[in-house]
Amino acid sequence: ETGVTQTPRHLVMGMTNKKSLKCEQHLGHNAMYWYKQSAKKPLELMFVYSLEERVENNSVPSRFSPECPNSSHLFLHLHTLQPEDSALYLCASSASQQGHGNTIYFGEGSWLTVV
């Protein structure tokens, strides 16, 4: 138990569906992250939230929409996904987004299959 909980653990959705992934951290952290892990590719950072402010890097398609209503909760809203979006989506948190020594703790991940 790392203190970061993700639901659902497994999700199968059609390309026209709208679904959401949920993440909750119980560690009192101020930064939260979404990572994508596809087969045969390194983990890709998708979004960073620091004190509920989103930090963009403009490489994530708009069909992925994050939401951070407070420092303990993070959502990833999914709509009109493609089969290549099938992957393990990992949520993580850290005490602070700044500094090189802040350990990032991960949840168990949500396995997403787009059919």
Next chain:
Amino acid sequence: AQKITQTQPGMFVQEKEAVTLDCTYDTSDQSYGLFWYKQPSSGEMIFLIYQGSYDEQNATEGRYSLNFQKARKSANLVISASQLGDSAMYFCAMRAYWGDTGRRALTFGSGTRLQVQP
């Protein structure tokens, strides 16, 4: 550009033996952090060990130690007395600037799959 390289896609080790997983990195930062994570087949990414770039001593956590050679930009993970439960993917990661955001985030290597044999 920040980059993490893990050149061993797969490794085998006998139970109770030690194993070294290689990691090299590239960064222009003077201050950075290096991490190792373990990922079992269940998917969870488990934090193992951390080394700061200014730490003079190699980090140790139980059976895990990090062989940090700053001049060679390497941060190898050593697992002593391997156990069957150590079979998993292992990722080296570096806290580095993320694109043009001006913010730091973890950049991961491609991972090494370790299999411990009885």
